[in-house]
Amino acid sequence: MSKSNGAVFNESYRDLKLIDEVKKKYKSLIPCKFENYELITTPFRLLKLSEVIKDNAFLKILQKDLLNLDYVRKDNDLYNLQQSADLNSCTVDSITQFVHLLRSKIEPLLANIIGVTFNGTLSITASLYKSGEYLLCHDDRCDDRCVAFVYYVTESIAEAGGHFRMFDHD
Numbered sequence: 001m002s003k004s005n006g007a008v009f010n011e012s013y014r015d016l017k018l019i020d021e022v023k024k025k026y027k028s029l030i031p032c033k034f035e036n037y038e039l040i041t042t043p044f045r046l047l048k049l050s051e052v053i054k055d056n057a058f059l060k061i062l063q064k065d066l067l068n069l070d071y072v073r074k075d076n077d078l079y080n081l082q083q084s085a086d087l088n089s090c091t092v093d094s095i096t097q098f099v100h101l102l103r104s105k106i107e108p109l110l111a112n113i114i115g116v117t118f119n120g121t122l123s124i125t126a127s128l129y130k131s132g133e134y135l136l137c138h139d140d141r142c143d144d145r146c147v148a149f150v151y152y153v154t155e156s157i158a159e160a161g162g163h164f165r166m167f168d169h170d
Helices: 016-028 056-067 093-114
Strands: 036-038 046-050 072-075 078-083 149-154 163-168
Touching: 016 036, 016 093, 036 072, 046 093, 093 149
Parallel strands: none
Antiparallel strands: 036 046, 046 163, 072 078, 149 163
16 A cells, blocks of 8 residues: 555635636636535535645545445435444544544635634434435534535545535535
8 A cells, every 4th residue: 555645635726816716706606617616506506616635645545444334224215325433533644634534624714615614513424325315415504514515535436535515515
């Protein structure tokens, strides 16, 4: 296995001109696709950030570590899946690095683009979907939640690098 540099944030997300352009499109509800950003506005607003972490060696370690967590089955009319405990308290190195990246890089980036101030609470869990398990499309509104984000890490080579998707709460 090649050596990992850890959860290093993709430098392309530091481009202030591009961030301002995405921000304008986001506020105006104008769909767009730039280097690693894609804004979809119907049927609801979705901001997709691709290749947030470009280190495939790290992503393989993260995936392995996530799969080794303990999961609890969650089942109702909206979903049937397995979910981890809150990752904020996890001590596994790759997961700790990933949580730090979410808090230190992705949270401020999203706050800038969507024009909100987060309350400092980030609920972070891993979900595992086996054959037949699902999460239906739904409204994720909660009193203390202004965005819901999902970071996909899959076994598919085509999906290597994961994707980060931020769904608007409206």
